[in-house]
Structure formats: C-alpha cells, structure tokens
Amino acid sequence: MWDWAYLVPLAGISIPIIVIWTKHQQKLAEMRIDSTADATAEKAAQYASQVQRLEDRVQVLERIVTDRGYDVATQIEALRDTRSVEDGGSGVPLNVSSKEKA
Template sequence: MENWVLFFVIVVGVPVIAGVANDIFKRWTALKEKQLEHAAVLAADKAAAQTAHLERLEQRMRVLERIATDKGSDLAAEIEDLRAEPRAN
C-alpha cells in the first residue's frame, strides 16, 4: 500500500507541483518585466522634462550673456522684456 502512495506522489504530485511552481515563476517574471518597463518610461519622461528645462535655461543664459556684453542703450528695455516673459517651471 505504501508503495502505491509513493508511486502516486512521484508520478502525479511532483509534476503538478513543478507545473504550479513554473506558472508562479512565469507570472513573477512577467510582473518584474512590467515594473522595469514602467520604470524605464518614467525615467525617459523625467529625462525629457529635464532636457526641456535645461534648454530653456540655456536660452535665457544666452540672452543674459548678450545683454551683459551688449554696449547698446536698449539694456533696460531688454531686461524688462525678460521680466515680462512667463516663467516655466
């Protein structure tokens, strides 16, 4: 009788347990892949936003450099024009 139980556990139980474990592993792997994809999208969005912000800052810096090195009499008007520009955060 004990041999039949052992045989049943080996023939039926082990493959079932292995199949369930394999399914759990596949689902866990798929979840981790989705989490990594989501993190990559967030990182790309953040990088794009930072790049746009940096470009705006560089543009303002070029204007300020031009104003600082310009010997013209329009300096006050150009500074006021800069103040009138809407700030982007």
C-alpha cells in the same frame, strides 16, 4: 501504517503538479520584471524629456543674460530714474516694499 504502494501514485501525481506550479510562478516573476522594466524605462524617458526642456530654457536665459546683460541693467536703472521722477523725487529703489517705506 503506510503502505508504500500508495506513495508511488501520490508522487506520480504530485511531481507534475509541482513542476507546473513552479513554471507558473517563474512566468509570473518574469512578467513582474518586464512590467517593472517597462515602467522604469517610461519614467526614465519622461525625466530625460523634462531635463531636455529645462536645459533648453536655461540656454535661453543664459543667452538673454549674456547677450543683453548690460542692456537689462540699463533698462532697470532707467525704470528707477522714471519712478523717482514720477513719485516726486523720493528715489525709493524698486526692491523696497511699501512696508519699508513707512
């Protein structure tokens, strides 16, 4: 049978150990949260940077298409005209592959 006299020292030792263990677990959890937050922030910054680069490229492409759109179409037609003269007047459009010619 248990003697209550042994229970008091056991509780006196167990309670501080539990408190220390609990604080340690809490600190580990906080470190995991901080680590996850840092990684998430870093990825968000990388995504923002990549989105900005893509937006810059799209702006350049939009400028090319809108500023020189007519000029590009004229150049393509001139290439078609040159090609039809060079290959003997076949007049094959540029978008037709060699398999479709045969």
